[in-house]
Every structure is written in C-alpha cells, then in structure tokens.
Amino acid sequence: KVLFLQGGGFTQFAMIPMNLMINRSAGYIVTGQWSKKAAGEAKIFGTVHELASSADKNFSYIPELGDLNIPEDLDYVYICQNETVHGTTIKTLPNTKGKTLVSDISSMFLSEPLDVTKYGLLFGGVQKNVGPAGVVIVIVREDLIRDDVLPFTPTMMKYKTHADNKSLFNTPPCYGIYICGLVFKWLLKLGGVNAIHRINQAKAKLLYDYLDGSKLFHGTVEKKDRSLMNVPFVTGSRELDAEFVNAATQAGLKNIKGHRSVGGMRASLYNAMPVEGVAKLVDFMAEFEKAHIS
Numbered sequence: 001k002v003l004f005l006q007g008g009g010f011t012q013f014a015m016i017p018m019n020l021m022i023n024r025s026a027g028y029i030v031t032g033q034w035s036k037k038a039a040g041e042a043k044i045f046g047t048v049h050e051l052a053s054s055a056d057k058n059f060s061y062i063p064e065l066g067d068l069n070i071p072e073d074l075d076y077v078y079i080c081q082n083e084t085v086h087g088t089t090i091k092t093l094p095n096t097k098g099k100t101l102v103s104d105i106s107s108m109f110l111s112e113p114l115d116v117t118k119y120g121l122l123f124g125g126v127q128k129n130v131g132p133a134g135v136v137i138v139i140v141r142e143d144l145i146r147d148d149v150l151p152f153t154p155t156m157m158k159y160k161t162h163a164d165n166k167s168l169f170n171t172p173p174c175y176g177i178y179i180c181g182l183v184f185k186w187l188l189k190l191g192g193v194n195a196i197h198r199i200n201q202a203k204a205k206l207l208y209d210y211l212d213g214s215k216l217f218h219g220t221v222e223k224k225d226r227s228l229m230n231v232p233f234v235t236g237s238r239e240l241d242a243e244f245v246n247a248a249t250q251a252g253l254k255n256i257k258g259h260r261s262v263g264g265m266r267a268s269l270y271n272a273m274p275v276e277g278v279a280k281l282v283d284f285m286a287e288f289e290k291a292h293i294s
C-alpha cells in the first residue's frame with residue numbers, strides 16, 4: 001500500500017515501532033543524525049539494538065552491513081538510506097537475515113530507482129524531492145498492516161486506519177498532496193525516475209570531480225559511500241569556511257552552510273536543482289580557490 005499521511009518524517013519514527021515492534025525489539029543501523037533520532041524515538045517503545053554504527057568517524061562512512069549480528073527476536077531492521085546531514089548513502093542494503101527491512105528515504109525519494117520488493121516499509125517526508133513539508137509517503141507491505149499493534153496506539157497512528165480508508169480517514173492535507181501530484185506529473189514528463197537519476201548523477205559528478213581535484217576544498221565522506229543528493233565539504237579552516245559561506249551567499253548561492261554537527265559547507269542537489277545551478281557553484285568555488293591559493 002502507498003499511504004499519504006501527515007506529520008512529516010519524524011512522526012514515522014514513532015509510528016514504525018507502534019505498528020511493527022510487536023516483540024518490543026528492533027535493530028537500528030546508526031549512520032548519522034537521522035537514524036540516531038529514529039533509534040532514540042524507538043527506545044520509547046522497546047529495546048533498540050544498535051546493529052552497526054559509524055559514530056567513531058563522525059558518520060563519514062557506511063559500516064560493513066553484510067554479516068550483522070541479528071538477534072532472533074528483532075521485529076525489523078531500520079536504516080536511513082541517505083543521511084541528509086552527513087552526506088552518506090547505503091548503496092548495498094544490509095543482510096537482515098530474513099528480518100523486515102525498514103528504510104527512511106526522505107532525502108533520496110524519487111531521485112533514483114529503488115526495488116521496493118526488498119523492503120517491508122519505506123517512507124519519506126516529501127519536502128526534499130516531492131512536495132511541501134508535512135506530507136509523508138509510506139510504502140508498506142500489506143502483511144505488515146495489522147490490528148494487533150502496540151497497546152495505546154492511537155487510531156491516527158495505525159497504518160491499518162489509513163490503509164483501510166485509502167488515506168482518507170480524516171481530512172487529508174489536500175493542498176500538499178495536490179502539489180505532490182504536480183511534481184509527479186513533472187517527473188513523468190521528464191522521463192521518470194530513470195531520467196532524473198541520470199541528471200542527478202551528472203550533477204553530483206560535476207561537484208565531486210571538482211572536489212577531488214581541488215587544492216582548497218575536500219569532501220568529508222568516503223568516496224564509496226557518497227550521496228548523490230547531499231554533498232558536505234570543507235576547506236580545513238573554520239575561518240576560510242565562514243568566508244566562503246559569506247561570499248557564496250552574496251553571490252546568490254544560498255544555504256550552503258553545513259549543519260553545525262559537521263561544520264563547513266553542504267550542497268544539496270535535490271531533484272529541483274538544475275545542472276546549471278551546480279555548474280554555477282563549481283565555477284564560484286574554483287574562483288574562490290584561485291584567489292586563496294597561490
């Protein structure tokens with residue numbers, strides 16, 4: 001079922017355990033700020049096993065996920081497939097040894113093709129690639145939609161309520177969903193997810209190639225784990241980072257400052273960002289580099 005719900009991505013951090021954590025035990029793979037938040041929320045409802053983590057290197061890589069120690073009683077294994085703040089993507093899904101895989105795809109929604117049959121549940125707040133903040137889309141396998149959820153789960157928080165009512169149980173956020181519809185039509189006209197994927201690859205290549213050749217800037221993520229959508233980078237000097245952010249803002253390249261937990265800069269190359277926007281950023285960075293490296 002594909003459900004159009006509200007409450008943004010964060011509400012799913014609670015809805016998932018309420019509906020799926022029947023044995024009160026779940027495994028979380030912690031690769032950045034968003035999976036950490038989700039694991040924290042799940043602890044309200046039961047035992048959270050941290051199956052793997054990249055906290056040791058400030059979430060700059062994806063740990064090995066091929067042979068995890070999976071406790072027998074786990075209700076599901078949770079990942080955040082694209083960590084928005086840290087700029088990593090899980091490119092090879094974890095071996096869950098038969099357990100249900102749950103994935104937060106908020107910041108990579110419709111940016112590249114995904115095989116939905118590999119997951120029990122996928123969800124994304126739509127505000128990165130699809131529509132206005134507040135709407136969240138949940139794609140869930142029908143056998144996971146159940147009545148015997150955790151006790152005290154409110155009616156609005158049950159997937160079954162929304163699945164049984166075709167996402168029209170209460171007044172839906174019509175305007176937000178309408179805008180999502182317009183974006184779906186735009187994407188189909190462009191050639192669909194495969195077409196936008198090619199564009200996103202070209203955009204990311206432009207920036208990563210420049211970063212790899214730069215003597216001033218460098219990316220903060222291990223190459224094999226780099227995100228197509230979120231590109232954090234630094235100069236190595238806080239003062240120079242601040243100077244770059246200011247100069248970029250003045251040149252019309254807005255919101256380039258990185259999240260405070262990583263520092264430096266972050267370029268988000270979501271579906272709506274055209275190739276020309278990335279080219280402009282790279283040109284500006286090259287000019288800045290020339291002026292600061294003699």
Ligand SMILES: *Cc1c(COP(=O)(O)O)cnc(C)c1O
Nearest residue numbers: 008009010034084104106107125
């Ligand atoms: C943006 C985002 C969310 C959702 O945030 P809300 O503000 O609650 O909609 C969740 N997970 C990830 C990975 C995100 O990037």
